[in-house]
Amino acid sequence: MVRADLSITVPSFFRCPISLDVMKSPVSLCTGVTYDRSSIQKWLDNGNNTCPATMQVLQSKDFVPNHTLQRLIQIWSDSVKTLSDSSSSDAPLSLSKEQAQALVKEIEKDDFANRFDSLSKIICFASQSEENRKFLARLDGFLSLTVDILCNAGAELRVLEQVVWVLELILIDFEENEKMSSVLLSRDFLSSILIVFQQGSLNSKIGSARVLELIAVDADSKLTIASNDAVLSELVNSLTSNSDSNLNGAVLSCIISVTLPKRTRSKITKLGVVKGLTQILADPNSTVTIIEKSLKLLEMVSTCAEGRREICENPLCIPAVAQKLLKVSTASTEHAVVILWRVCHVFRDQRAQEAVTKSNGLTKILLLMQSNCSCQVRQMSRDLLKIFRVNSKCCLSFYDTKATHIMPF
Template sequence: MVRENKLHDLCITVPTFFKCPISLDVMKSPVSLCTGITYDRSSIQRWLDDGNNTCPATMQTLYSKDIIPNRTLHSLIQIWTDSVHHRVNPPVSPSKEQVLQAITELTDSNGLNRFGLNLITKVNRFAQDSDQNKAFLAKLDGFVALMVSLLDNVDGSVEFLEQILTALSFVLEKIEDREALKNHLLKGKNKKCLDSIVLVLQRGSNNSRIAIARILKFIAIDAESELLIGENEALITELLKLSSPEKDPKLIENCLSCLVAISKPKRNKMKLVKIGVMKILSKLLTESNISVAVVEKALKLVETASSTSEGRKEICEDSVCVAAILNKVLKVSNVATEHGVTTLWSVCYLFRDQKAQEAVTLANGLTKILLLIQSNCSPHVRQMCMDLLKIFRVNSKSCLSSYDTKTSHIMPF
C-alpha cells in the first residue's frame, strides 16, 4: 500500500472515502458495518474488541457486530494505488553496464522464455529514458541484427514480439545504415520477420502497430524494398484494415503513411486496389472529423490508385468518393488540393470517364473548380483546373458552354 508521507511529498490527494474514519489512512481491507459506514478491518476490529457497541463515525448503537467486506471499494482502492505507484516509486533506469549484460544474456538465451521478455523490457526502459540512450543502442555493434534475429525466431509470443518491435522503433531515428536494417528484415535467412509482424498487427496493441508502420516506412527506401514488403499480401491487408475510420487517429495516419511509402511500384498499386483500398479511402474522406494529415495521405493514395485502370474504375463508379474528393480540395491544405485535383484531372480529363464527369457535375464541382482557379493555388493545379473546364465547356448540359476558358476571371452566374 502507498505510504501517506510519500503521497504528501508528491502532492497526491487521497480520495476521502479511501481513508479509514478511525486511522485516517488508506484502507487495506475495507469492511462495512450494519450502519453502512466502511472502515479498515484492523481498525474497526480493535474498536469492537475493546467492547464498544456503537459505530465510531455515527455513534449509532450496532444491532449487529458483523462486518462485511466492501469488495467494490477494495477494487477501487487497488486501481488507484496501482495508478500512483510509479509516481511514488519510479522505476530506476538500467545503467549501460546492466543493458550490455542484458543484451549478452538475450544473445545466449535466444529470448525464447519469460526471462528473455524481462531482458528486452529492461533494454526498452533504458532506451525510453533519453535520446542519448537510443543513440547508444543504435550504434552498438550487433544490436539491430540481434533484435531482428529474435523477431525472426520467436513463434507465437505476441508480447515478446511487441517488445522487440518497440526496441527497434525506439532506435529507428538513430540508425544510420537503413540499408542494413532493410536487408536484415526483408532478406533474413528464415524470412519469418514479416510473418511475425503480421501477427502483431493482428493481435498487438495500437502502440506496437504504430511502431510497425514506422519501421516499414523507414526501410521502404527503394523499389526493391517496396516490392518485398508488397509481396506479403497479409501484411498489406492488415495495414489497410487498421486505416479504417473507426480506428485510432494516430494509428490511421501511420498506416496510411506506410502504404503511401510502398505504393509506387505498379504491382503494389494493383494489389492495393485488389484488396479494397478505395472502399477504405472513400469512407475516410466522407468523415468530417479526420485530421489534415490523414486527408492528405488518403488523397495521395486515391491519386495513386487513379494511375491504374482498375483504380480509376472504382473511383468513377463511386459517386460518393468523387463528391468527397471535391469536398476536400478547397477546405484542407495545398497538398490535399493538389492530390485531389490531380485525381479529378486524371479520371475526367485524361481518361474522359463519363460517370466521373457526371459525379463532378452533381456535386457542384464546376463552381469549386472555378473557385480554385481564383484561389492562391499552384500554377500546376490551376492548369489542371483549366483543362477540367474545357471538358465541361463542351457538355451541352453545362452552363459553361459559352465560357471562354482562356480567361482566369470567375464566370458571373
C-alpha cells in the same frame, strides 16, 4: 547483475514548455519549438503572437503535429507503465548506458519467457534520446539479437510486441536502414510482423506499420513487402475496420511507401483500398494529415486503370475528393485536383464528370482559380473547366453561385 527496480525519469523534451506536463499532442510552431496542442492553442487564443519559449514574433500561427515525438512519448509511457506494474520499488534509478549494455547481455542469456521486463527497460532507455538510440544501434550484437527474437516462432506475443517497438525506435535515427532492411527481409520477419499486426495491441500495430515503412528504403524492399499478400491485405483492411487516427496515419504512410511499383497499385486496388480511403475522406473527424495522406494515396492509385475504375464506380469517392478541394490544406488541394484532372480530363470518364457537377465541384474549381494556387493547379483547373464547358448546359444547371464575375464562359 542489473537491478530489477530500474525505472526512467521523464525526459525533459517530453514536457510541454508551457504546462511542464508530458505532452499528449505535441505540435511544432514555425520557430521549431514544440508544445502540447492544448497549451499553445490557449496561448494563441489569448491574443499572443509570439513563441512562448523564444519570444519571437510568429510569422504564422499555424502549427504542425510532431508525430515522431508523439510516438516516442507513447512508447515510453507504455513501457513505464509496464515497469510500474511489474516493480514494487518506490525509489527508481535512471538507466545508464552501462546498465543498458548489461541488460542486453542478460537478454542474450535469458529464455524467451524472461525477456519481457528487460526489453521494457531497454525501450524506456531508447525512447529518452537520440543519443541512446544510436548507442543501441551501434552496440555489438544488439540488432542481430532483436532480429533473432522477432523471427523466432517460439517467442510469445508480448515479447514480439516489445521487439517491434525497439526496432521502430532504433530505425527512427538509424543511418543504415538499407542494411537493416536487407537483414530483416532475408529472415522470416514479415510473418512475425503479421502476427503482431493481427493480434497485438493498438500501439504494437502502429509500431508494425512504422517498422515496415522505415525499412521500405529501396525498390527491392518495397517490392518484397508488397509481394506479401497477407501483410498487404491486413494493412488495407485496417483502413476500413479501424477508426484510430494514429493507426490510420501509420498504415497510410506505410502503404504509400511500398506502392511505388505500378503492380502494387493494382494490387491494393483489388484489395479495396479505394473504399477505405473514401471512408476516411468522408469522415468529418479525419485530421488534415490523414486527409492529405489519403488523397496522396488515392492520387497514386488513379494512375492505374483498376484504380480509376474503382474511383469512378464508387458513388461516394469523387464527391469526397471534390469536398476537399478547398479549406483543408495546400497539399490536399493539389492531390484532389490531380485526381479529378486525371479521371475527368485525361481519361474523360463521364461518371466522374457527372459526380463532380452534382457535388458542386465546378463552383470549387472556379473559386480555386481565384485563389493563390500554384501554376500547375491553375492549369489543371483550366483543363477541367474546358471539359465542363463542352457540357456547359449540364454543368451550369448545378452552378448556383451568384458570383458571376468568376464565370469563365
